[in-house]
Amino acid sequence: xxxxxxxxxxxxxxxxxxxxxxxxxxxxxxxxxxxxxxxxxxxxxxxxxxxxxxxxxxxxxxxxxxxxxxxxxxxxxxxxxxxxxxxxxxxxxxxxxxxxxxxxxxxxxxxxxxxxxxxxxxxxxxxxxxxxxxxxxxxxxxxxxxxxxxxxxxxxxxxxxxxxxxxxxxxxxxxxxxxxxxxxxxxxxxxxxxxxxxxxxxxxxxxxxxxxxxxxxxxxxxxxxxxxxxxxxxxxxxxxxxxxxxxxxxxxxxxxxxxxxxxxxxxxxxxxxxxxxxxxxxxxxxxxxxxxxxxxxxxxxxxxxxxxxxxxxxxxxxxxxxxxxxxxxxxxxxxxxxxxxxxxxxxxxxxxxxxxxxxxxxxxxxxxxxxxxxxxxxxxxxxxxxxxxxxxxxxxxxxxxxxxxxxxxxxxxxxxxxxxxxxxxxxxxxxxxxxxxxxxxxxxxxxxxxxxxxxxxxxxxxxxxxxxxxxxxxxxxxxxxxxxxxxxxxxxxxxxxxxxxxxxxxxxxxxxxxxxxxxxxxxxxxxxxxxxxxxxxxxxxxxxxxxxxxxxxxxxxxxxxxxxxxxxxxxxxxxxxxxxxxxxxxxxxx
Numbered sequence: 001x002x003x004x005x006x007x008x009x010x011x012x013x014x015x016x017x018x019x020x021x022x023x024x025x026x027x028x029x030x031x032x033x034x035x036x037x038x039x040x041x042x043x044x045x046x047x048x049x050x051x052x053x054x055x056x057x058x059x060x061x062x063x064x065x066x067x068x069x070x071x072x073x074x075x076x077x078x079x080x081x082x083x084x085x086x087x088x089x090x091x092x093x094x095x096x097x098x099x100x101x102x103x104x105x106x107x108x109x110x111x112x113x114x115x116x117x118x119x120x121x122x123x124x125x126x127x128x129x130x131x132x133x134x135x136x137x138x139x140x141x142x143x144x145x146x147x148x149x150x151x152x153x154x155x156x157x158x159x160x161x162x163x164x165x166x167x168x169x170x171x172x173x174x175x176x177x178x179x180x181x182x183x184x185x186x187x188x189x190x191x192x193x194x195x196x197x198x199x200x201x202x203x204x205x206x207x208x209x210x211x212x213x214x215x216x217x218x219x220x221x222x223x224x225x226x227x228x229x230x231x232x233x234x235x236x237x238x239x240x241x242x243x244x245x246x247x248x249x250x251x252x253x254x255x256x257x258x259x260x261x262x263x264x265x266x267x268x269x270x271x272x273x274x275x276x277x278x279x280x281x282x283x284x285x286x287x288x289x290x291x292x293x294x295x296x297x298x299x300x301x302x303x304x305x306x307x308x309x310x311x312x313x314x315x316x317x318x319x320x321x322x323x324x325x326x327x328x329x330x331x332x333x334x335x336x337x338x339x340x341x342x343x344x345x346x347x348x349x350x351x352x353x354x355x356x357x358x359x360x361x362x363x364x365x366x367x368x369x370x371x372x373x374x375x376x377x378x379x380x381x382x383x384x385x386x387x388x389x390x391x392x393x394x395x396x397x398x399x400x401x402x403x404x405x406x407x408x409x410x411x412x413x414x415x416x417x418x419x420x421x422x423x424x425x426x427x428x429x430x431x432x433x434x435x436x437x438x439x440x441x442x443x444x445x446x447x448x449x450x451x452x453x454x455x456x457x458x459x460x461x462x463x464x465x466x467x468x469x470x471x472x473x474x475x476x477x478x479x480x481x482x483x484x485x486x487x488x489x490x491x492x493x494x495x496x497x498x499x500x501x502x503x504x505x506x507x508x509x510x511x512x513x514x515x516x517x518x519x520x521x522x523x524x525x526x527x528x529x530x531x532x533x534x535x536x537x538x539x540x541x542x543x544x545x546x547x548x549x550x551x552x553x554x555x556x557x558x559x560x561x562x563x564x565x566x567x568x569x570x571x572x573x574x575x576x577x578x579x580x581x582x583x584x585x586x587x588x589x590x
Contacts, residue, residue: 001183001184001185001186001187002104002183002184002187002189002190002191003189003190003191004101004102004103004104004190004191004193005190005191005192005193006100006101006193006194006195007192007193007194008194009194009196009204009207009208009210009211010207012140012194012211012216013207013210013211013216014557016215016216016219017215017559018210018213018215018216019210019213019215020206021206021209021210025209026205026206026209028060029060029205029208029209030202030205032056032059032060033056033198033205035056035059036052036053036055036056036135036198037135037136037198037199039052040052040053040090040135041090041135044089044090044091045089046072046087046088046089046092049087049089049090049134049135050072050073050087052135053073053085053087053133053135054066054073057075057212060209060212061212061213061214063075064076064077065085068081068084069117070114071084071085071086071114071118072085072086072087073085073087075217075218077126077218080124080126081118081122081124081126081127082126082127082128082129082218083127083128083129083130083131083217083218084111084114084115084118084127084129084130084131085130085131085133086107086110086111086114086130086131086132086133087133087134088107088132088133088134089134090134090135090136092134094106095107096132096134096137097132097137097139100137100139100195100197103132103139103193103195104180104183104184105132105180106176106180107132108132108139108180109175109176109179109180110176111130111131111132111141112146112149112155112179113159113162113172113175113176113179114130115127115130115143115146115149116149116150116155116159117163119150120150120159120163121163127143128142128143128217128218128219129141129142129143129217130143130146135198136197136198136199137195137196137197137198138195138196138197138198139193139194139195140193140194140195140211140217141191141192141193142192145191145192145193146191148189148191152187152189154182154186154187155179155182158175158178158179158182159175161174161175161178162174162175194211196208196211230415232383232385233385233415233444234444234447235381235383236381236383236384236385236411237287237411237444238254238257239257239259239262239381240262240263240378240381240404240407240408240411241262241263241264241283241287242256242257242259242262242263242264242265242266242267242283243255243256243257243264243283243448244256244257254280254447254448255276255280256268256276256279256280256283259378260378260379261376261377261378261379261401261404262378262404263283263286263287263373263404263408264279264283266373266374266375266376266404267279267282267283267373269374270372270373270374271368274363274368278363278368281361281363282361282363282364282368282370283448284448284449285361285364286370287448288357288445288448289326289357289358290322290408290412291412291441291444291445292357292441293311293325293330294311294412294415294417295417295441296353297309297310297311297417298416298417300350300351302574305349306349309413310346310349310350311409311412311413312409313403313405313406313409315346316405317405318375318405319370319371319372319373319375319405320371320372322370322371322405323369323370323371324341324371325347325350326358326370327358327360328341329341329347329350330350330351330352330353330355330358331352331353331358331359332352333352334348334352373404375403375404375405375406376403376404377401377402377403377404378401378402378403378404378407379400379401380396380399380400380401380402380407384396384411385411385414385415386410386411386414396410417441463529463530463532463533463561464533464536464537464558464561466530466533467530467533467534467536467537468537471518471520471534471537471538471541472489472490472537472541474518475490475493475515475518475541476488476489476490476493478514478515478517478518479493479511479514482514483496490541490544490545493545494544494545494546497511497545497546498546505549508546508547508549511545511547512542512547512548515538515541515542515545515547518538520534520535520538522534529561532561533561536558536561536562536563537558539556539563540556540557540558540563543556551565553568554566554567554568554573
C-alpha cells in the first residue's frame with residue numbers, strides 16, 4: 001500500500017525560503033479567505049466553487065488561473081502550465097479524500113492522470129506542484145515527488161491501456177479504479193504532501209500564505225534580497241551623521257550636509273582645519289563603532305549576558321564617556337583596564353574585543369577625537385522613526401529636538417538588531433520595518449565606505465550563489481588531487497570517507513585540515529560580505545562531508561546568508577553562555 005507522509009507546512013516551505021509576510025499582508029489574506037468561505041457554499045455547482053477558488057488565488061497572489069483541457073484549473077506562467085488543480089465541490093465528499101492523513105481518492109487518481117498526460121502527451125517539463133482541493137481543504141504535492149508515476153511499470157500499463165486504447169476497458173473510470181486498487185493493495189512506496197484547512201487553521205495563516213506564494217508554489221527564486229537596505233533607517237542615519245547623498249554624473253556620492261548640530265557639524269565646529277575627506281574618515285570610523293556596539297548589545301542580551309540595554313545616555317552621558325567605551329573598555333583586556341572601569345557595574349561586563357575597529361585612527365592619534373565634541377540638540381528628522389512608533393516613544397511626539405548622542409542611541413533603540421534566529425518571530429514578523437540584521441549593517445558600511453566611488457553592495461542571493469558554484473568544485477579538486485581519487489560531487493566524497501576510514505577521529509581531523517588549507521581572497525573587499533558567504537559555504541561543505549563532530553545528529557542549513565542549526569528535537573539551536581568547556585553548546589559554537 002502507498003504510504004502517504006504529511007509534511008508540516010513549515011517543513012514543506014523550508015527549502016524554498018519564502019519571504020515572511022507582513023502583518024498587513026496577512027490581514028488582507030484573511031479577508032480573501034473569509035470571502036471564499038462565505039461565497040463558495042452559495043451554490044453546490046462545482047464550476048461555481050472552482051471559479052471562487054480561482055478568484056481567491058488571483059486576488060491574493062495575482063495568479064492567472066484557467067482551465068487546461070480536461071483539468072479543472074491550472075496556474076499559468078507565460079502561457080505555460082506550472083500548477084495543476086483538481087477541484088471538488090464541497091458536497092462531493094465521496095470523491096474527495098476522507099481525511100487529511102490519506103489523500104487516496106477519486107480526486108487523487110484524477111490528479112495523477114492529468115499529471116501523466118501533461119508529462120507524456122504535452123511534454124511539459126515545467127510542472128511545479130499539483131493540488132487537490134475544495135473550497136476548504138487543500139492537498140499539495142511536489143511534482144518531483146510524483147515522478148515515480150512515470151517509472152512504475154503497472155502505472156505505465158494502466159496509462160497505456162487508457163491513452164492508447166489497448167485495454168479491454170480503456171475508459172477513465174477504469175483507469176481510476178485500477179490505479180486506486182493498485183495503490184491501496186500492491187504498490188510499495190512513499191509520497192509526501194502538505195495539507196491545510198482554511199476553515200480551522202487560522203493560527204497557521206502566515207504559513208498557509210507562504211505555501212501558496214510564488215516562491216513555494218511556483219518555485220520562483222527570490223530576486224529581492226532578504227538583507228535589503230532599510231530605506232528609513234539609512235536616511236535617518238545619514239541625517240544624524242550629517243551626511244547626504246548627491247548625484248554626480250550618474251554616481252550617487254555621499255558628502256557632508258549642512259544640518260546644524262549633526263555629527264559632521266559638531267566635528268567641523270570643533271576641528272575647523274579638517275577637509276571633507278578627513279571629516280568623512282572620522283565619521284565612518286565613529287559610525288562603524290556605534291553600529292557595531294548596538295549589534296554587540298543585541299547579541300549580549302540574547303546570550304543573557306545583559307538583561308537590559310547598556311548603550312544609553314544614562315550609562316554613557318556624553319561623547320567623552322563614549323570615547324572611554326571605545327578605547328578604555330572595548331580595546332583593553334580586563335586585566336589592563338582602569339580600576340574605576342573594573343568596578344563599574346556596566347563597563348566591567350562589556351567584553352574586550354580584539355579588533356582593529358577600536359584602534360585609534362591616524363587622525364585620532366593626532367588629537368581629533370570624539371570626546372571633545374559638543375552634544376548639542378539636533379532637530380528630530382522630519383520622517384523620524386521616533387515619531388512613527390507612538391506607544392514606545394510617546395515622550396518624543398511633542399519634542400522638536402534631542403541632544404545628539406541621546407538622539408543617536410534612541411534612534412538605534414527603535415530598530416531590532418537581530419543576531420540569532422531566536423530574535424525572529426516564527427511564521428510572522430510584525431516589526432519587519434524595524435528589523436536590522438548584520439548583513440543590512442554590512443550594506444550600510446559598504447555604502448559609506450564607498451562614499452567617493454558610488455560603490456554598491458552585492459545582494460546575499462548573488463554572493464551565496466557565487467560561492468556555491470565556485471567553492472564546491474575547488475574542494476572536490478583539492479581532495480581528488482590529494483588522495484588520488486575521482487569524486488564528482490560531495491556525496492561521492494563523503495561515501496569515500498565512510499568506505500575507507502569510517503570517520504575515525506584521526507582521519508576526520510586530517511580531512512578537515514585538508515579542507516582548511518583552502519584560502520579565499522576577495523581583492524575588492526568592502527564590507528566583507530562575500531567573504532562571509534564564502535565562510536558559510538565552507539562550513540556547510542564541512543558539515544555535508546561529516547567533518548564537524550559536534551554537529552552529529554544536528555541539521556545545518558544556510559538561509560539568508562546565515563548558518564541555521566536544528567537540534568535532533570527539530571528546534572533551532574541558539575548559543576548560550578556555556579557552563580563549562582565540555583558543554584555541547586560550546587563545542588558547536590567553536
